[in-house]
Amino acid sequence: MEPIVVNNNFKSEEYFINMGPQHPATHGVLRLLLTIDGEIIKKVEPDLGYIHRSIEKMCERDSYQQIVHLTDRMDYLSSNINNEAVCLAIENALQLEVPERVKVIRTIIGELTRIASHTLWWGVMGMDVGAFTTFFYGFRDREMINDIFEETCGARLTMNYNMPGGLMFDIHPNFIKRTKEFVAHFKTKLPEYDALLTNNIIFQHRTKGVGILTKEDAISFGASGPVGRASGYSCDVRVHHPYSALDKVKFKEAMRTTGDTFARYEVRIEEMWESLSIIEQLIDNIPEGDYKVATNAVIKLPKGEFYQRVETARGELGVYIISTGTKNAHRVKFRSPGFSNLSLLNHISVGSKIGDLVAIMATLDLVIPDIDR
Amino acid sequence: MAWLNNSILEDMGYFSDIYQGIKSLLTGMSITGKYFLNFRKGSITQQYPENRETLKMFERFRGEVIMPHDENNEHRCTGCQACEIACPNGTIEIIWDRQLDEESGKKKKMIDKHIYRLGMCTMCGLCIEACPTDAIKWGQNFENSVYDRKYLDRILNKPGSKLMKGVEDKE
Ligand code: SF4
Ligand code: SF4
Numbered sequence: 077m078e079p080i081v082v083n084n085n086f087k088s089e090e091y092f093i094n095m096g097p098q099h100p101a102t103h104g105v106l107r108l109l110l111t112i113d114g115e116i117i118k119k120v121e122p123d124l125g126y127i128h129r130s131i132e133k134m135c136e137r138d139s140y141q142q143i144v145h146l147t148d149r150m151d152y153l154s155s156n157i158n159n160e161a162v163c164l165a166i167e168n169a170l171q172l173e174v175p176e177r178v179k180v181i182r183t184i185i186g187e188l189t190r191i192a193s194h195t196l197w198w199g200v201m202g203m204d205v206g207a208f209t210t211f212f213y214g215f216r217d218r219e220m221i222n223d224i225f226e227e228t229c230g231a232r233l234t235m236n237y238n239m240p241g242g243l244m245f246d247i248h249p250n251f252i253k254r255t256k257e258f259v260a261h262f263k264t265k266l267p268e269y270d271a272l273l274t275n276n277i278i279f280q281h282r283t284k285g286v287g288i289l290t291k292e293d294a295i296s297f298g299a300s301g302p303v304g305r306a307s308g309y310s311c312d313v314r315v316h317h318p319y320s321a322l323d324k325v326k327f328k329e330a331m332r333t334t335g336d337t338f339a340r341y342e343v344r345i346e347e348m349w350e351s352l353s354i355i356e357q358l359i360d361n362i363p364e365g366d367y368k369v370a371t372n373a374v375i376k377l378p379k380g381e382f383y384q385r386v387e388t389a390r391g392e393l394g395v396y397i398i399s400t401g402t403k404n405a406h407r408v409k410f411r412s413p414g415f416s417n418l419s420l421l422n423h424i425s426v427g428s429k430i431g432d433l434v435a436i437m438a439t440l441d442l443v444i445p446d447i448d449r
Numbered sequence: 450m451a452w453l454n455n456s457i458l459e460d461m462g463y464f465s466d467i468y469q470g471i472k473s474l475l476t477g478m479s480i481t482g483k484y485f486l487n488f489r490k491g492s493i494t495q496q497y498p499e500n501r502e503t504l505k506m507f508e509r510f511r512g513e514v515i516m517p518h519d520e521n522n523e524h525r526c527t528g529c530q531a532c533e534i535a536c537p538n539g540t541i542e543i544i545w546d547r548q549l550d551e552e553s554g555k556k557k558k559m560i561d562k563h564i565y566r567l568g569m570c571t572m573c574g575l576c577i578e579a580c581p582t583d584a585i586k587w588g589q590n591f592e593n594s595v596y597d598r599k600y601l602d603r604i605l606n607k608p609g610s611k612l613m614k615g616v617e618d619k620e
Contacts, residue, residue, distance in 0.1 A: 099479055142537035145573035209481055223507075230509035230587065236573045244578060248509065272477050278471040 090118055097126050097150045101204055101434045105442030108416075108433075115429045120422040123264075128448040137410035140166050140240055140375040143408065149370035150412060151446035153193040154226075154388035157186045159238040163191035165321055165384035165395045169377040173216075176367040177322075178242045183321040184255065184358050185225075186239070187351040192221040193260070194351075197441050201341065202273050204438040210273055217265055220258045224251065240375055242368025255359055259352055266348060274345065283338040287424040287436035290335055297423065301391025302343040303440060307335035313387035325357045340439035374403050377444050390414055391443055414446040424443035435446040506589040511572040515588035516566050516605035523613040524606055526584035528560035535579035540569045560606060563601075567593060568601035582616050 090113045096102040104128035111119035131150060135143045140301055147158035160182050167174060199214025222232045226246040271278050275278040289299065294307040304311040312329045314322045330346035332339035377399035385394045391413025398407040417440050425433045450599055482507065497504065506512065518524050528545040545561040549555075563585075595601060 138537050142573075143573060144539060145571060145575070148573075207477075208570070209477070219493060226510060228509070230511040230574065231572060235574075236574065239578075244574060245547045248507075268480055272480055276473040276477060277466065278473070281466075374533075398533070 077226070079364055090115070091441065092320050095433075096259060101437060102444070103200065103437075103442060104212045106442065106444045106447070108421075110310070110433075112430065117425055117428055117430065117433055120244055120245075120425050120433065122418055122421065124448055126448065127445050128142070129445075132408050132410065132447045135405055137404065138403070139403055140377065141335075143405070144239060145234070145236040147410075149445060149449055150410065151197060151388055151390060151414065151443045152233055153443055154184075154236055154390065154393075155191055155276070156229075157191040157388045158238060158393060159236060160186060160320065161384055161386040161393050161395045161409075163238045164314070165382050166375065166385070168207070169382040169386060169397065169399065170240070170371070170375070171215050172241060172369060172371070174242050174369060175365040176363040178367060179321040180358050180362050181243060181367070182288070183325070184362075185228075185356055187354045188221050188224065188255070188258075190275070190389045191348050192218045192225075194348050195221075197344060197389075197438075198269060200274070201438040202279075204434050205279060207276070207279065209272060213272065214266070216264055220254075220261065220325060224254045224258065227251070227254065230267055232283050239368070240369040241321060242366070244368075246367040247362075252359055252362070255355060256443055259355055264343070264349075266352075267421065269345065280338060282431070282435055283341060283439075286334060286337045286428060286432045288336045289420060289424050289437070291333075292368070293420065293423060294335070297420040299391070299420060300416060301387065301389070302340055302347065302412050303331070303391065303417045303420075306332045306339035306343045306439075308333040312393065313385050313392050315386060319384070321358060322354075325354045327354050328372065333428060336434050336438045344439075344441075376403050377405070385411075388413060390443065391417060392447065410449060414444075418442055418447055454617075459493055502517055505590065508589075509587065510589050510591075511574060511587050512591045513567055513588045513593065514570065514576060514585050514605070516563060516585050518607055518610055519613065522607060522610045524584055524610050525582045525613050525616045526560050526563055526606060527582055527612060528558050529581060530575035531581060532581045535575040537573065537575065538571060540566050540571075542566075544583060559612065563600065563605040565605050566598060566602045568598050584616075 085369055090111055093110045093112060095110055097105040097107040104106065107123040107126065109123055110117060112406040122239055129149070130353050131146050134146055138146070144159050144162050147162050148155040194284040195214045196282040199211040202208070202210025203212070208349075216401045219265060225235060226232050228243075228251050229237040281421055289303070289307045291308045292311045295302045299307070299309065308331060310316075310329060310331065313319075314327075315329050326348045330343045330350060332343055377397065379401040382397045382399070385395060392411065394411030396406050396411065400406045421436065423438065425436050430437070452483070464477070495504070505531060514547050516524050516526060521546040528543055530543045530559040533541045542564040546559055546561045546565065547555075574587075577587065
């Protein structure tokens, strides 16, 4: 008898496909070159540069006061924390001690920024995996924070509220009242987040065991923020190198060990609880005092190299300033969390499906202007 | 028999998944349903532009840079150019002149045009921070769309306006 030859008409071939730069799941102008075999991902190559504005170069041209507002435009969802990082770097270089009031206000506003960023992320994360309701609920709660910012800073997204030496103006009289209202409101809404999305079995199937990042890889890829902490890598700058008023508060570093998409999700939800507790500890104890100390109209940093790291909503932001003693920086380098977190995308998504890639990208929480700068 | 057991177990997982799926679906719908039934109470959307009359921005809202003039068409801008220097992107341009000051009889620096290009402004607030005489401040207008970008270039000092008396030129 002749052997039966199975004619496989369904033989698959590898092919390239572009995801982005206009894909809704890339949350901005990120282009991913996917090599896929059917639905299985073989390789992911990010292609950057679509929103490069040469911010680092512009920092060499601008005065130190002007640098601050450029950082609004990097990770625009953590703009206040970015501003704080530059201001801290400049203040450290000048050995300028800012009043306690400034430190506390900076920390409260930083944590509010973190919650605002995470609520937006939560809404968009749900939408990426097919739950549209979360998008509106996340934006609803973020709106309250935006109102707080608009009342105190004048802007909703690119605040430029910090400046070397303190704050641009004092907090609005309504700030404390509104923040307390928000904390009370959000405490009733976070359990809803869990009921809507976290405990949803379809969502758990989409995220559990997907995109696993081990602790060793997290460290070697330079992962930071919730991405690193979900793999059991304790990397919270607020804990290890506290800045502003963070040494006065008690909070738990949100950690998971599984390192999958669901762990990264859980870390961010827990971080919102921790941020609420930080705000609660500080909001009643804002010390009296000045909201800024006077600096020279033309700031000249002493000769040398200065580095300041802060924890933005996405991870560790480093500001590195080289000064030659003039009124402009010789070189400014930003270590952005998004860039390092993007670098591990290929590593954790090979072998999974395209739908999984969307879920993985959602929990990496990439902000593209932060990557490109 | 082993294969049978396995497949039955898998089937059980399959059915329990369906059960769990429906359960979590109902949990979610109970929350959204609650909002649906109380739609009047928690409504957060606004009917813009219908609510234009009542819509008021916060007092610190950064809409555009304006230069307030008083009833005598006088402003507080001395033409010191501090705002021009503070601006990170060349949005502000001061064109000034030296004119004869009637009181002192000396030639004094006077502003001719305070040009503000809204299209380039990043709303950073550094100019207002820098102004020594509080001549410029934030306006609350946010409806800035125009048909041509040349309309975004504005001259902030009104035609024929003068420097308010008593505002010192700190130059
Ligand atoms: S707000 Fe900033 S960008 Fe706009 S005119 Fe003033 S200094 Fe320039
Ligand atoms: S007075 Fe104020 S608005 Fe006029 S040029 Fe000086 S800084 Fe600018």
